[in-house]
Amino acid sequence: MSNPATLSTNVALDAVKTDITLDGPHGPRPKPFFTPRRIILYSILFVACLYYLFPLYVMITTSFKTMPEIRFGNIFAPPIEFTGEAWSKAWSSACTGLTCQGLSPGFWNSIKILIPSVIISTAVAAVNGYGLVNWKFKGSEIFFAVLIFGSFIPYQVMLYPLVMLTREMGIFGTIPAVIMVHTIFGMPILTLLFRNYFASLPPELFKAARVDGAGFWRIFFEVMLPMSLPIVVVALILQVTGIWNDFLFGVVFAGTQNLPMTVQLNNIVNSAQGTPEYNVNMAATMLTGLVPLIVYFVSGRLFVRGVAAGAVKG
């Protein structure tokens, strides 16, 4: 390491000699494309991609095979007899050990949980974030700090008291309980997201509206909300994938009639009796993964922004 003085001279030197082409990440693109270094680089990335893609490939091919073909024992081979039977069975008639209705009830339960949970948790967090930035009151920042800190407490710690609480409220074992729990545990990260976004808006906006005599809700609905579309989209992506993929809250709070798709899937694969039908299992797995995958591929860069925003806690 060199000291800052020589660093800056070196930088100046570098600026003069612009014809220096060194293949570093920030330099100009090197002329010859197929250098040994590049070949190694791309091979490693290619092998890594094989690891990431292999399960998806196996899932899809297995789900279109017939059971005799699967018993032949070649997980790499594409299906010879291409059949969608496993998919329809997984959707409507696969057995969970209790019932034989396939995944479809789970899918609809998940939808019934997903839509209100996403809307309520996003709305609550948006109001929280707006309040924390523009309507600070004594202790509001402390509440926020505890909220963020609380997001690291393992869910298992609060699980039993929450069961008692929802039982007391008379909603244990129903969809409203799951919605409530998702709203609670989505609150820290979403509030952080909205708070940081509203803090980045120019404060003059709020002040001008305030001078014009608008109150808390009016400023929120007419000034802040119309401006927060980008962050609302990020929050929606985060919540849709997060809530869809949830297992623990579904299994604890939903009750046997309202089990979400992930729980139903696990029951089909792991507690069904009789000979396992791997093609049905994989079709069911694929079906459950489809919703977040679609969100992922459609949202593209926004998904990355969402998870990165979710990552930069505190």
Next chain:
Amino acid sequence: MTDASASERQESGTARYVRQLFTRNISAKIAATPMIVTVLVIFIGCTLWTIYYSFTNSRLLPTGTFVGLDQYTRLFGTSRWNVSVWNLIWYGVFSLSFTLVIGFLLAVLMDQKIRFESAFRTIMLYPFALSFIVTGLVWQWIMNPTLGLQGTMRNLGFDWFTFDWIARSDMVIYALLIAGLWQGTGFMMVLMLAGLRGVDEEIWKASRVDGIPTWRTYLFIVLPMMRGVLVTAVVLAGSGIVRLYDLVVALTRGGPGISSEVPAKYVYDYMFTAGNIGQGLAASTMMLLTVMIIIIPWAYLEFGGRGKKS
């Protein structure tokens, strides 16, 4: 108006505070109620409740009498709990070091001005969008000893090929690791790549002019500069590891035997299937303790230095 200001002057400090508590920005306070209730009732209240009742002998209902540390003595006398803890330690050590190393290496490779960067990123990150249940079930099928990868390779003539970790109690933790890394490393890569891109370009120019090899620049100059991202990565990966539950349920159901049990599963099973709430609460309090050991030094490093954030 004059009346109000006069009485305000006469009011004591606390009385004014109480009055203002209910009159100033009243809609803002009403709007903050969900957050305040969540913090006070759920995050603080429920946590304290759990800690308190972990010292009782509650079984089917949390009404037990105070028994001191009995639940904890029994907890650490239960072989299933000890297996769970050791599994979590081994899984945690491997998972943390592998995700960080692999995430960093992939990020460095992605940082070489490669073509199709977004395609590579899309492929590496998609497992992160999938649930642990889906992840576990796919890998359960791939690791199926007779019809999965092992069976396929043997059918293809590679008789020596062995990949039966899921069925072996001494190796099952590595089966969990493979599935866990598949799901999470892409995200670490994205995080690290953001960190790499955040490093000032001038650093690169300077180190290049000084003739420092690229790998040394990455390891000794850029990596220490990414402290913030690294700390975030460790905290995120760490709190994810402690919560490890869905993946185990889907991939191994804790088996073979009890060889892949984890604390989170112990808590769930004791609370909701074995009907031994005291045990479940004691186990969950231990989980809380573990997280605190990770979080408090971090919070101290992040916020302690520049005073309390207020």
